[in-house]
Structures are given as structure tokens and as C-alpha cells.
Amino acid sequence: MKRIFVIIAILLLPLFLLSCSGTQKELLSKDHTNMSDDELLRYYYQLEDEIAKCENKSSGGSIGIGGGRGWGSRGGFGGVGVGASKGIGGCDSDDLRTRRIDVRLALKKRGLNP
Numbered sequence: 001m002k003r004i005f006v007i008i009a010i011l012l013l014p015l016f017l018l019s020c021s022g023t024q025k026e027l028l029s030k031d032h033t034n035m036s037d038d039e040l041l042r043y044y045y046q047l048e049d050e051i052a053k054c055e056n057k058s059s060g061g062s063i064g065i066g067g068g069r070g071w072g073s074r075g076g077f078g079g080v081g082v083g084a085s086k087g088i089g090g091c092d093s094d095d096l097r098t099r100r101i102d103v104r105l106a107l108k109k110r111g112l113n114p
Contacts, residue, residue: 023050028095032103037112044107044114047100054091 027050032043107114 024054024091024096028099032099032106037110040103040107040110041112041114044100044103047096047103051093051096051100054093054096057091 027043027046030043032040035043104114
């Protein structure tokens with residue numbers, strides 16, 4: 001059962017990573033220098049939303065408690081385990097943050113405040 005869970009997790013990891021990077025690539029491929037004021041403001045908020053999504057995906061964690069019982073050559077034995085894990089950092093928001101700074105500067109040059 002544990003092996004099946006590990007195999008499924010390994011198979012789903014690339015899908016998680018691709019879903020996050022696809023939206024990032026789409027946002028980063030846009031040329032903000034040729035946008036109208038309204039488009040630039042909308043683009044700024046899209047960057048904000050994507051950064052927040054990215055950070056929420058990569059900051060998850062979990063804590064678990066488990067117990068077990070088994071039989072060995074010397075009789076029965078039991079055990080309890082406690083574990084903690086940090087979420088997988090599938091999203092890297094550095095490029096999005098850099099672009100957000102560029103867009104914020106462009107907004108400031110135009111006299112706009114997000």
C-alpha cells in the first residue's frame with residue numbers, strides 16, 4: 001500500500017510542477033511596455049495573484065502521528081511515530097517578483113498607483 005502511494009505521488013509531481021510553471025510562462029511572455037494603462041494595471045494584479053498562488057502551493061506542510069504493531073521473532077512489538085514535512089516547493093516566484101517590480105516602475109512613470 002505504501003509503495004502504491006509513493007508511485008502515485010511520483011507520477012503526479014510533474015503535473016503539479018507543470019501547472020504552476022505554465023501560468024508563469026504565459027504571464028512572463030507578455031510585453032508590458034506596450035500595454036495601455038488599464039492593461040498594465042490588470043497585468044500588475046495578475047502578477048500579484050500568481051505570486052500569491054505560487055507561495056501558497058509551495059508553503060504547505062503537514063504533521064502526522066502514526067502507530068504500528070508487528071510480530072517478530074521475539075514476539076510482538078509496537079511503536080508510535082511522529083513526523084513533520086514541509087511542502088514541495090514546486091513554484092519559484094522570483095521571476096514573477098522581478099517582473100512585478102518592472103511593472104510597478106512602469107506604473108509609477110505613468111503616474112498610476114496600484
